[in-house]
Amino acid sequence: DAGITQSPRHKxxxxxxxxxxxxxxxxxxxxxxxYRQDPxxxxxxxxxxxxxxxTDKGEVSDGYSVSRSxxxxxxxxxxxxxxxxxxxxxxxxxxxxxxxNEQYFGPGTRLTVT
Amino acid sequence: xxxxxxxQPGMFVQEKEAVTxxxxxxxxDPSYGLFWYKQPSSGEMIFLIYQGSYxxxxxxxxxxxxxxxxxxxxxxxxxxxxxLGDSAMYFCAMRDPGYSSASKIIFGSGTRLxxxx
Numbered sequence: 501d502a503g504i505t506q507s508p509r510h511k512x513x514x515x516x517x518x519x520x521x522x523x524x525x526x527x528x529x530x531x532x533x534x535y536r537q538d539p540x541x542x543x544x545x546x547x548x549x550x551x552x553x554x555t556d557k558g559e560v561s562d563g564y565s566v567s568r569s570x571x572x573x574x575x576x577x578x579x580x581x582x583x584x585x586x587x588x589x590x591x592x593x594x595x596x597x598x599x600x601n602e603q604y605f606g607p608g609t610r611l612t613v614t
Numbered sequence: 615x616x617x618x619x620x621x622q623p624g625m626f627v628q629e630k631e632a633v634t635x636x637x638x639x640x641x642x643d644p645s646y647g648l649f650w651y652k653q654p655s656s657g658e659m660i661f662l663i664y665q666g667s668y669x670x671x672x673x674x675x676x677x678x679x680x681x682x683x684x685x686x687x688x689x690x691x692x693x694x695x696x697x698l699g700d701s702a703m704y705f706c707a708m709r710d711p712g713y714s715s716a717s718k719i720i721f722g723s724g725t726r727l728x729x730x731x
Contacts, residue, residue: 531716542705542721543659550716558718590659600709600717602649605659 503527504606506591512612519578521609523591525571531594532574533558533603534566536587543590549574581613616641616710620722627696628730634681635691635725637706647709648689649719650680654702662704665689693727701729 503526513519523532531550535543535558545558547566555566563585565577578585588610592603617640627633639648650662665673665680673680681690693700706722 533718540723542723544721545718548716548718554715556715588657592659594717596717600647602661602664603719604661605651608657608659 504591504593504604506589506606506609508609509607510610512614513581514614515582516580519581519611519613521576521589521591521611523574523576523606525574525593527593527595527604528571529593529595530571532568533592533594534564534574534576535590535592536560536585537590537608538587546576546589578611581611583613585611586613587611616643616646616708616720618706618708618720618722620706620725622725623723624726624728626728626730629698630695633693633696633700633727635693635704635706635727637689637691637722639687639689639706639708641687641708648680648682649707649709650678650689650691651705651707651721652702653705653724654699659705663691696729698729698731701727703727 505524507522533548534546537543544560546564549555549568567575588608590608591606594603595601619638646667648665652660663675663678665682672682677694679692703724703726705724707719710718
């Protein structure tokens with residue numbers, strides 16, 4: 501199994517509060533991704549990173565920011581959580597040319613915004 | 615724009631039977647990759663199999679095979695001799711080649727497979 505951990509695994513927070521989710525990998529992969537999973541939508545890409553301090557937006561990036569100060573860590577921040585951000589969040593890593601290889605996923609974080 | 619379609623929201627199959635999960639895709643790029651992932655009720659995403667658009671043969675991994683029909687733009691997953699542990703949600707996905715800084719994967723909406731004993 502790829503060495504990917506996510507913390508916290510579960511979180512309940514109130515509307516308007518900031519929240520940071522952490523993804524940590526021990527594989528030294530260059531590419532890292534944040535997805536959210538909602539019923540009927542599969543997985544949708546929020547942000548991704550192609551190196552330390554190199555990040556870009558995915559298809560559902562509004563309301564989210566990311567940072568990557570070290571190869572092994574990729575942080576996802578909800579600046580001011582809203583109920584629509586209640587979801588399961590997955591981190592993934594990949595390698596290969598431009599990250600073209602298969603992605604390996606972390607265990608997920610279940611976030612509830614009340 | 616690239617798109618992945620899984621038309622079977624749910625399927626029931628008898629244990630030990632073979633099962634085919636449908637996936638069609640749409641892309642105008644000649645270079646792409648197709649993936650299947652399994653998500654059991656415990657929630658983790660498990661990579662199963664990969665097919666490249668230029669691969670001449672269908673991919674196989676143990677009991678999993680990918681029935682790749684390029685002209686029809688389909689990439690169906692075949693599971694032989696199904697087991698109770700195969701009960702899960704299955705996602706088809708395609709690598710969006712793009713030409714940005716990193717490859718991205720787009721996912722279908724999934725098929726929930728239930729194996730009956």
